[in-house]
Every structure is written in C-alpha cells, then in structure tokens.
Amino acid sequence: xxxxxxxxxxxxxxxxxxxxxxxxxxxxxxxxxxxxxxxxxxxxxxxxxxxxxxxxxxxxxxxxxxxxxxxxxxxxxxxxxxxxxxxxxxxxxxxxxxxxxxxxxxxxxxxxxxxxxxxxxxxxxxxxxxxxxxxxxxxxxxxxxxxxxxxxxxxxxxxxxxxxxxxxxxxxxxxxxxxxxxxxxxxxxxxxxxxxxxxxxxxxxxxxxxxxxxxxxxxxxxxxxxxxxxxxxxxxxxxxxxxxxxxxxxxxxxxxxxxx
Numbered sequence: 001x002x003x004x005x006x007x008x009x010x011x012x013x014x015x016x017x018x019x020x021x022x023x024x025x026x027x028x029x030x031x032x033x034x035x036x037x038x039x040x041x042x043x044x045x046x047x048x049x050x051x052x053x054x055x056x057x058x059x060x061x062x063x064x065x066x067x068x069x070x071x072x073x074x075x076x077x078x079x080x081x082x083x084x085x086x087x088x089x090x091x092x093x094x095x096x097x098x099x100x101x102x103x104x105x106x107x108x109x110x111x112x113x114x115x116x117x118x119x120x121x122x123x124x125x126x127x128x129x130x131x132x133x134x135x136x137x138x139x140x141x142x143x144x145x146x147x148x149x150x151x152x153x154x155x156x157x158x159x160x161x162x163x164x165x166x167x168x169x170x171x172x173x174x175x176x177x178x179x180x181x182x183x184x185x186x187x188x189x190x191x192x193x194x195x196x197x198x199x200x201x202x203x204x205x206x207x208x209x210x211x212x213x214x215x216x217x218x219x220x221x222x223x224x225x226x227x228x229x230x231x232x233x234x235x236x237x238x239x240x241x242x243x244x245x246x247x248x249x250x251x252x253x254x255x256x257x258x259x260x
Contacts, residue, residue, distance in 0.1 A: 028123060029095045045070075048069075050068065063083055076099060077099055078095055107229075108203045113195075119152065126142060131202040134192065159189045
C-alpha cells in the first residue's frame with residue numbers, strides 16, 4: 001500500500017471553525033459552595049436571576065441552575081452559575097467570564113503592607129500563576145485551580161496544598177534536611193501573614209481573568225496595586241487554543257444576513 005504524505009503546514013492552514021474558543025468559555029473558578037455569590041454581592045446585587053433546568057453532576061438527577069450577571073468595578077462582567085441538587089445535596093458554583101476573550105494578558109502586582117491588605121478580595125483564575133518573591137515561591141497556571149478568596153485565603157490555600165503534597169509524598173521517610181527546609185518554608189508563609197514586614201503578591205494571567213480589589217474608590221489612588229497589560233506570546237496563545245480560532249464562516253454568515 002502506498003503512503004500519503006500530508007504537509008503539516010497544510011493542515012495548520014485549514015479553517016478550524018470554533019476550535020480554540022474553549023479558552024473563552026472556560027470557567028474562571030469553580031466551587032462546591034455558594035461563596036462566589038456571597039463574595040460578589042458586595043459589589044452589586046444581580047438585577048435578574050435566571051433559572052433553568054439542568055442535570056446534577058454527582059447523581060444525574062434533574063435539578064435547577066441559577067444564573068446571574070454582575071459587573072465588578074475595575075475588572076469585568078462575570079457570570080455566576082449555581083446549582084443545588086435536592087436529591088443528593090450536591091452544590092456547585094461556577095464563575096465564568098462575560099464578553100470577548102481579552103486581547104492582552106494582565107499582570108497584577110500588590111504590595112501587601114498592612115493587615116487590611118490581607119482582606120482584599122482576590123479572584124485567581126485557572127490560567128493565572130502566583131508569585132511571592134520574598135518566599136521564592138512561584139505556582140504555575142493551573143495550580144490550585146480557580147478560586148474566589150482573599151489575599152490571606154490565597155496564601156492559606158497555598159500552604160494547605162503544599163502541606164498535603166509534602167505529607168503524602170514524603171511521610172515519615174522525609175530526611176531531616178528536607179523536613180527542616182519544609183518547616184522553614186511553612187514558617188515563612190505564616191510570617192508573611194503576620195505582617196511583620198511588607199511583601200509582594202503577583203498574579204500573572206494570560207487571559208486577564210484574575211483580579212485583586214483596590215483599597216480605594218478610584219484604583220488610580222491605590223499606589224500599592226499595579227496592573228500591567230502585555231501581549232501574549234505565540235506559545236501562550238497556542239496553549240490556550242487561541243491560534244486556531246477561525247471566525248471566517250461566522251463572519252460570512254453574519255455579513256450575508258446583514259447585507260443580504
């Protein structure tokens with residue numbers, strides 16, 4: 001049998017329809033409680049809550065999903081979807097981005113100076129990395145998943161997550177030097193939460209779906225918070241599936257309906 005050689009560049013140039021658009025539909029964060037709604041109600045109460053039938057992700061029974069849209073100042077419009085199953089008690093909350101996929105990534109840097117800064121609201125999406133230079137700590141995107149929390153809650157969750165990993169990985173077999181390093185690192189985590197000295201928190205999100213609340217009414221007056229936009233690299237767009245998005249068929253249909 002003869003072999004058919006296909007140029008890989010030829011394949012890449014073929015229209016892929018909506019392939020890659022999943023990056024825009026991906027939830028910013030998910031939880032099995034109603035913490036999203038409670039946290040976001042502080043910004044604005046929903047004007048309208050929509051309810052529609054759905055299926056429980058745990059037991060497949062019919063249940064209801066409630067959905068509302070809210071706008072977070074200096075962030076974006078977000079969609080909150082919450083489901084509760086009466087049959088098994090399972091609860092699920094999902095925070096999704098509203099609007100188009102941002103053209104640029106965003107890097108948010110917060111100088112944590114006082115105890116009040118620990119109470120700032122934080123939305124860390126699944127695509128955001130976390131850095132704390134003082135601890136030489138860097139969590140890549142995907143670590144911890146997406147969460148809606150506070151600055152203190154984020155550091156606490158990082159500590160709990162690392163402790164679980166170390167506990168299961170090493171157990172009693174952990175040698176003394178590694179054990180001491182881990183205990184020193186854990187002590188450093190607790191130290192930054194005690195606010196004995198200022199420290200830096202950096203959220204870097206290629207999809208700009210992360211947020212740290214300003215401490216002032218106007219974000220320009222909050223000199224501890226710096227938001228920087230940047231151009232995503234080709235590799236970042238490839239990882240997010242954005243390089244393959246092709247809207248030509250949708251554009252053609254739209255133009256035909258509009259001008260036809």
